[in-house]
Amino acid sequence: MFNHKKNIIFTILIFAITLVQISAKAQNKKGKKESEKNSTKSKQTTTVDTTIKTSGDLFAELDQQNASNKQSETDLTTATFKTTRLINGHSIENVAKGLLDVKISHRFGTLNEGAYAIWGLDAATMRMGVDYGITDRLMVGIGRSEYQKTYDGFFKYRILRQSTGKVNMPVSVSYVASMHWKTIHFDATQNDIVHYTDRLTYAHQLIIARKMSDYFSLQIVPTLVHYNNSAPLNKYSNDYYSVGIGARQRITKRVNLTAEYFPRITKLDGYVNSFSLGLDIETGGHVFQLNFSNSTGINERAVINETKDKWEDGGIHFGFNIARVFTIKKAKKLGW
Amino acid sequence: MKIFLASIFILLSISIFAQKTYSTKTGQISFDASATVDIKAVNNQVDSKFIDNTGQMIFSLLIKSFKFANGLMEDHFNENYMESTKFPKADFKGYITNIASVNFSKNGTYSVNAEGTLTIHGVAKKISTPGTITVSNGKVTIKTLFKIKLKDFITGSYIGSQIAEEAAITVNCEYQ
Structure with a gap:
């Protein structure tokens, strides 16, 4: 289907695209780590909150909802x-x-x-x-x-x-x-x-x-x-x-x-x-x-x-x- | 007959003192972060509940349900700022601190204060805001307007001065 020159050009292009993808993945990982840090922060603050006030049933309800909701909605x-x-x-x-x-x-x-x-x-x-x-x-x-x-x-x-x-x-x-x-x-x-x-x-x-x-x-x-x-x-x-x-x-x-x-x-x-x-x-x-x-x-x-x-x-x-x-x-x- | 009346009285008093949970799935929250261009969006599918005697309240919404007039802006909002695939929801967990001053059986508008934790983009932040509770023939409406600093929740580049540093958030929820 391709002649020799074309083949070389496409291989170079595909190689370039893969390189860019790898670098993007690395960036993605960094972002994930940061978000994990943030979520641990948020956990800490909410626990502080619930200890101040006693009855926490709505909060628990929301946490449960957040955990299960992923299946009940179409994204x-x-x-x-x-x-x-x-x-x-x-x-x-x-x-x-x-x-x-x-x-x-x-x-x-x-x-x-x-x-x-x-x-x-x-x-x-x-x-x-x-x-x-x-x-x-x-x-x-x-x-x-x-x-x-x-x-x-x-x-x-x-x-x-x-x-x-x-x-x-x-x-x-x-x-x-x-x-x-x-x-x-x-x-x-x-x-x-x-x-x-x-x-x-x-x-x-x-x-x-x-x-x-x-x-x-x-x-x-x-x-x-x-x-x-x-x-x-x-x-x-x-x-x-x-x-x-x-x-x-x-x-x-x-x-x-x-x-x-x-x-x-x-x-x-x-x-x-x-x-x-x-x-x-x-x-x-x-x-x-x-x-x-x-x-x-x-x-x-x-x-x-x-x-x-x-x-x-x-x-x-x-x-x-x-x-x-x-x-x-x-x-x-x-x-x- | 006396026992009958007494039991009715007791039942009534129980129902008066029992706590009631007010809820809605169609609350409205909008925000305005306009600087040089209009950056406004509204979410009409806010899930919210509160308990009348403890004042405990929650708000929860899907970031993707914020509707902009400009579709491209909506994409930017979801992809570049809120990263809504990673952080699909925002929520608030808190208390109305002076819930005792609200008489849910009497029509009127009551000034209240709410305190709690607002979580947006995976970042939790304590906030406190004044608002109103309006009671009208059994229907309860909560309204508030407060500002948040965008930098508290979202890091990264902004397009010059097109986005305001603070977003004004308007809450308008009618409960049943």
Whole structure:
């Protein structure tokens, strides 16, 4: 499946990720020790308290409740990933009900363009879009990319949510359906097709994700991309399958390392698999995503099936996503 | 007949002197730690009980049940500050020190004082706060507003001056 050079690159990356994980685990242990110290402190103070006052039955009741309650409540896992997009593709996350998420993404040219084109920063493509949470389980979004002048729309529905306690669910599962419409002008030399329906593609994705710990999350994304007409690209098939893999590794409280890889099972000729590395940086109101990827486009068709540049040739695009969330509809129960 | 009346009287007096536990599972606790941006959240699933003659009281809540207007802020609160997977609950164990001044059979608003141990983020701290108990036709409402220093409970980095040093906590619980 891979050639020799690719193999080396991936081994190095996997090695780097494991190193980061080990260091994060060490940090985690430190935190645990501190919390243990704190809890012994709290025990001491409460014993002092009960000796002062005699009848302590409510306190005992609460202690008992705290010990047994873990089974009687369902604890939904939150923040598996930082935002609704991992890098180029969707993550398991949804925007909450009533929130409007305005997303602006940039992808610059390739690093191998060199100093003359300031390593790709001269050229940029972008996508502007808005996402909205209709319910806590259903979100919709539309966007427009400069790359091939593409309009896209999608919906994402949470089927299962990872949880512990009363309901023990090991994974979260969501379904994303998206549609992309390429509107770049007909070019006679490319033998392109005129009718607009011939330039529509659809992607169906099932996202299966698990937050392994507070520090590491993983998702697997079986994907089907359907071309209404793939004649100019490949004469034989309209459907292309792939299985995406994505991960997030928390480095500090505000910085996360992310990776995304889309190995294709059935392929269009002349394209390569998309691989991206990113950093999610949290600030007060939003998440700022920096990334390096061999993909230019910012929709499922362009990323998964039509990525041309190769990492080993330096065909790496620097890019970033910024998002700003606006509250459109306030939750009812907020009582202020 | 006399014995009958006497026994009724005795039964009544027993029920008057017997202690009663007031409880709720839908109490409300909100906090405000706004400095330059609004940082407010409310929890409507507070579990609380108190006993009328000893004044002993408890409050318990799930950190994840605090609802913010901003979902991302809620994630920050749970992941970065409260570490709610590690410390899922916060509670208070204490006493109303002047419970004797409250007449639960007479409507009115009584000023009270509460003292006890507040545990947030695994850190226990003694607090004392004034509040009110309102009795209205058998329904009892406890209200209080107090401030805590965030540094007492949470260590680590804060985003500049966006979070206030002190959080104002408002308690509003109606008991049955």
